[in-house]
Amino acid sequence: MTTPIRSRRRRLASLALGVLAIGTATACNDFLQAENPGAVEVQDVSNPAYVGLIANGPIFGFQQAWTDMTYWNAQFTDELFNRAVFVEEGQIDRRELFSDMTYINAFIYAPMQRARFLGEDGARRLKSLLGDTATRDLRVARALAYEGYSYIALGETMCTTPINVGRPKTSPEMFADAITRFQEAITIAQASRTFLSAQTPVNSNALLATDSVLNFARVGAARAALNRNDRAQASTFASAVPATFDFRAYYSDNTTGQRNRVFERLTLGSNAFMLNTPFLAMAGDPRVPRAAAPAARANTPLAPSSYSTFSNTVAGADFAPIMSVRLASGLEARYIVAEAAGPTQATLAFVNERRAAGLQAPVTFTGDELMAELRDQRSRDFYLDGHRLGDLRRYRQFYNVDLFPKGPYPGTTSGQVYNESITCWPLPINEINGNPNVGG
16 A cells, blocks of 8 residues: 555545546445435544435446556557657656656556545445445445455456555465455345345335346356356356346546546547557457547557447447447457357357457357367457456466567667566555565
8 A cells, every 4th residue: 555545544635535427426336325415524423414425436446447457458468559758658668667746646557546444444444334234235235346346457457456555465366355355245245135025015226226236246256256267156156147147347537536537538549550460350240449530549449349329330439428338248258258168069159249349240159279260269259348458367377378568669760669578557655665565
């Protein structure tokens, strides 16, 4: 935890527990309506009247952090190629990363550590305020689920991650910690469903909200387990998720902090494009659209399938300031089941279903060729939505498949190359200097 984050912890008001992500936005298929924005004063954080605001803090914190992490990890991997706007952005593109780079703490590490703390502290305070009913209160389950996703985000992105000024944890440890949070969230959400089902009359919207959080946690647990190469556990969690499930993060243009970073950097700024990435060759797949004109925006990504502005046409449609992004889904659960199962007939059928979504002809692949095609389809379905870095690290570690960009950096006139030794983000200098357990 960085020094600024420790300061925030001492001053809980600065965590903006009551600040919501955007207008009427929610993160549970609109079944958990967020309360009006506000702030909880320090002296009121233990007041039961503010339970709703405290419960909404993890939503705001995660959604804000996730969009930054999504954009910069896209540039770090092979989803985007930088237009050399700023020096550090070119370094990120080439994976020339140093702990004293300003972007690491500003856009990656500190926001997600803050989101993690909001989930952790929110769940703890809710349990204290709600007493015996906390074991079946959906707000507690939701806070735990968002905390779990923060652990996943840090585990997939950072090389190591200290928690609360502790020793740096490895990515497998972070994923294990995430699963612990998800399992508790699942238990509480299931208890909430049982309780609500016994009420007369039954509140159908409340049940839908419960199912949304329950499946949000299941997909997260499956994702974390797959990243640990525990395919059996991953498949168990993922198999319980309905194919139609969809859970979203919401954004607007009320303030710069509430913007989706992909919209800001690609639609407002055209700061990166598909040139020199494998996604340039996917023209014709409506899931990976790109601008054709004007010339200054040629091959700049348009809204892919995880975004609410997706048009499902080859021509595509731009991102918009008010939009949502798919965070977890039944589609992801099906990909996890397929990857865990390997090159089976069911995996082939699923691959051909996804190829049809991309206007591609069916294939008859088997073995490694089929799994390579599964990876390719996954990259298309989850383009620019925060999956790619975790995927590339998992493929490299467990399957000996290295899809990171490598070799000479395109367009270089000075011999620049991709730093192939770096596949994760280092800790920022303020964590190294401020945490005695890091040992910089």
